Amino acid sequence: MTATALPRTGVRARRHRVWRQPVVVTALVVLVAWLAVAASAGLLSPYDPLAQSADIYAAPSAVHPFGTDELGRDVLSRVLHGARLSIPLALAIVAGALAVGGVLGLIAGYLGKLADEVIMRLTDLVFAFPQIILAMAVTATFGPSAGNAVLALIIVSWPVYARVIRGAVLSIRGENYLSAARMLGVGPVTVLRRDVIPNSVGPAIVLATLELGNAVLLLAGLSFLGLGPRPPAPEWGAMVALGANDISMWWVSVFPGLAILTVVLACNILGDAARDRFDPNLVGGR
Amino acid sequence: MTTVDTGAPRRPRVPSFVRYLARRLVIALGLLLGSTVVGFLLVQAVPGDPVAANLSDEALGDPEAVAAFEQRWGLDEPLPVQYLTYLGNLVQGDFGMSQHTGRPVLEDLLDHVPATLEIAVPAFVLSVLLGITIGMFAALRHGKAADQAVRVGSLLGLSTPPFWMSLLVLYLFFFVLGLSPGGGRLSPEFSPPPTVTGLYPVDALLAGEPMVAWDAVQHAALPVLVLTLVTTATLVRFVRSALLEVLRKDYITAAYAKGLPARTVRHRHLLRAGLVQIMTMAGLTFASMLAGTVLIESVFAWPGVGNYAYASASALDRPAILGVTVFVAAAYILINLVVDLLYGLADPRIRLS
Numbered sequence: 116m117t118a119t120a121l122p123r124t125g126v127r128a129r130r131h132r133v134w135r136q137p138v139v140v141t142a143l144v145v146l147v148a149w150l151a152v153a154a155s156a157g158l159l160s161p162y163d164p165l166a167q168s169a170d171i172y173a174a175p176s177a178v179h180p181f182g183t184d185e186l187g188r189d190v191l192s193r194v195l196h197g198a199r200l201s202i203p204l205a206l207a208i209v210a211g212a213l214a215v216g217g218v219l220g221l222i223a224g225y226l227g228k229l230a231d232e233v234i235m236r237l238t239d240l241v242f243a244f245p246q247i248i249l250a251m252a253v254t255a256t257f258g259p260s261a262g263n264a265v266l267a268l269i270i271v272s273w274p275v276y277a278r279v280i281r282g283a284v285l286s287i288r289g290e291n292y293l294s295a296a297r298m299l300g301v302g303p304v305t306v307l308r309r310d311v312i313p314n315s316v317g318p319a320i321v322l323a324t325l326e327l328g329n330a331v332l333l334l335a336g337l338s339f340l341g342l343g344p345r346p347p348a349p350e351w352g353a354m355v356a357l358g359a360n361d362i363s364m365w366w367v368s369v370f371p372g373l374a375i376l377t378v379v380l381a382c383n384i385l386g387d388a389a390r391d392r393f394d395p396n397l398v399g400g401r
Numbered sequence: 402m403t404t405v406d407t408g409a410p411r412r413p414r415v416p417s418f419v420r421y422l423a424r425r426l427v428i429a430l431g432l433l434l435g436s437t438v439v440g441f442l443l444v445q446a447v448p449g450d451p452v453a454a455n456l457s458d459e460a461l462g463d464p465e466a467v468a469a470f471e472q473r474w475g476l477d478e479p480l481p482v483q484y485l486t487y488l489g490n491l492v493q494g495d496f497g498m499s500q501h502t503g504r505p506v507l508e509d510l511l512d513h514v515p516a517t518l519e520i521a522v523p524a525f526v527l528s529v530l531l532g533i534t535i536g537m538f539a540a541l542r543h544g545k546a547a548d549q550a551v552r553v554g555s556l557l558g559l560s561t562p563p564f565w566m567s568l569l570v571l572y573l574f575f576f577v578l579g580l581s582p583g584g585g586r587l588s589p590e591f592s593p594p595p596t597v598t599g600l601y602p603v604d605a606l607l608a609g610e611p612m613v614a615w616d617a618v619q620h621a622a623l624p625v626l627v628l629t630l631v632t633t634a635t636l637v638r639f640v641r642s643a644l645l646e647v648l649r650k651d652y653i654t655a656a657y658a659k660g661l662p663a664r665t666v667r668h669r670h671l672l673r674a675g676l677v678q679i680m681t682m683a684g685l686t687f688a689s690m691l692a693g694t695v696l697i698e699s700v701f702a703w704p705g706v707g708n709y710a711y712a713s714a715s716a717l718d719r720p721a722i723l724g725v726t727v728f729v730a731a732a733y734i735l736i737n738l739v740v741d742l743l744y745g746l747a748d749p750r751i752r753l754s
Contacts (some may be wrong), residue, residue, distance in 0.1 A: 240435045244729065244733070251710060352562070368568050379559075
């Protein structure tokens with residue numbers, strides 16, 4: 116829908132080569148590598164991520180490549196196992212927000228009128244709070260746990276999807292094929308499922324790619340504050356927080372932080388590339 | 402008059418800006434009210450009995466004290482009435498008492514706001530200047546190596562966990578290089594200057610204590626650095642894409658074609674056209690700094706609004722959670738309102754839409 120609105124063939128032709136840029140390829144490799152780590156952390160880890168030992172605060176060495184933390188746990192094993200927590204939880208956040216925001220956005224865009232007004236004011240309201248503050252209040256209220264952190268982050272991030280989907284639905288609402296379907300007597304649910312959703316989901320998918328990195332980052336932030344998965348779970352944000360207890364033991368927080376950084380950076384680069392490729396008109400969420 | 406009738410009915414002669422202002426004000430008030438509802442409903446789910454949490458053991462044994470507390474907050478009434486009581490108290494500036502500090506929430510907030518401003522204002526000014534400079538630099542070199550470098554650099558800034566970046570700079574400048582005095586707002590040997598503005602460097606200078614002012618500036622330097630890096634990354638991306646849009650316009654081509662110096666085109670045409678959008682983004686950024694800095698504040702033990710929000714949330718302190726949420730939302734809405742008004746002032750087309 117957007118491509119036809121752009122008469123700049125030269126620019127479009129260049130956009131198709133985006134996947135061949137070395138930066139983008141590197142990002143893809145990094146992300147795939149992290150997914151592989153998440154799948155096989157048990158095999159790759161030299162130690163049990165929860166096993167404590169007398170060897171506390173050991174500096175990085177051949178025995179412990181990333182060193183050990185204040186309880187003598189192997190940081191490398193914990194970082195590898197952290198991928199098992201952070202990546203699936205971030206995916207759950209994005210999927211949940213996409214589902215909630217998608218349904219509300221469809222309703223707002225398709226029904227219009229009062230439903231649209233109510234849902235859009237609701238998104239304004241959520242936008243009136245800084246994400247981390249609202250997420251913090253929600254997690255604190257329901258008690259810190261992995262599930263509640265995910266719930267809190269879904270609550271703060273669905274409005275972006277609702278707006279994007281609503282916009283996409285509005286842009287196709289007047290199309291002839293929708294009127295034709297309705298005139299043929301096709302029910303509203305079927306029209307939504309067969310015609311509206313497939314034609315409006317594209318921008319939301321691009322947005323979801325962009326938001327995946329943000330989800331990892333916000334989750335790590337909540338965990339850093341002690342509002343994520345309960346200890347001793349090897350969550351990256353919580354591991355960085357352990358390093359703050361004694362900053363001279365730099366390896367305790369540097370390696371989990373690098374894990375967060377590489378995953379988020381890879382997601383952001385890919386999200387950026389996906390946006391350029393599929394939807395040059397989508398300008399972030401807010 | 403022989404002008405063509407456009408079909409639109411003649412509007413009453415109220416200046417368009419006044420109408421725009423009125424509409425924005427109504428929207429802002431609606432949002433403000435909505436944010437109190439959201440906050441109020443949220444803290445209803447906080448576990449624990451508010452009476453037991455708020456009163457001392459002595460007072461709890463005294464039925465009269467319990468009744469007085471319940472009456473003040475309408476706790477014996479149904480929920481909607483409780484909300485109205487809360488709203489009534491709020492309008493009079495009564496945010497309730499914080500359970501974990503034992504002081505009025507409003508007083509607590511007013512204590513923590515200057516600390517946040519002390520790092521937010523310098524970081525905001527720096528990142529707007531840097532964001533516009535670097536963003537324009539990248540936009541003018543669209544697609545070239547320099548543009549790619551800026552793009553990857555800004556993504557790097559966006560992807561770095563702010564709390565981790567804070568620990569890294571603290572490790573480097575405090576532990577390794579010994580250039581920074583570490584966390585907090587002042588070194589223990591100094592006592593806070595008498596409060597005038599609440600900003601330590603300013604107050605210390607007003608009190609004629611340059612040593613204290615210098616110490617306060619040194620303490621603020623690292624949080625400001627981290628906040629600036631994070632914020633600049635966001636702004637650079639935004640400025641770049643806003644200016645790229647303007648660069649496609651025919652009047653830019655025309656300006657170059659008629660031989661105007663590149664500098665003039667950049668400042669008079671390009672930047673000016675992009676400024677409205679950049680202003681909006683800058684406003685949003687400043688608003689998010691008011692509490693979004695919690696992750697940075699917690700590393701530097703900086704007693705700002707974010708830290709207060711965090712302390713309240715972990716103590717399950719209902720009035721404080723509610724107070725800080727509503728306060729932050731109000732600041733957010735207010736800043737947005739101001740930006741909207743500036744926007745309407747800068748671009749008359751917006752008022753009419």
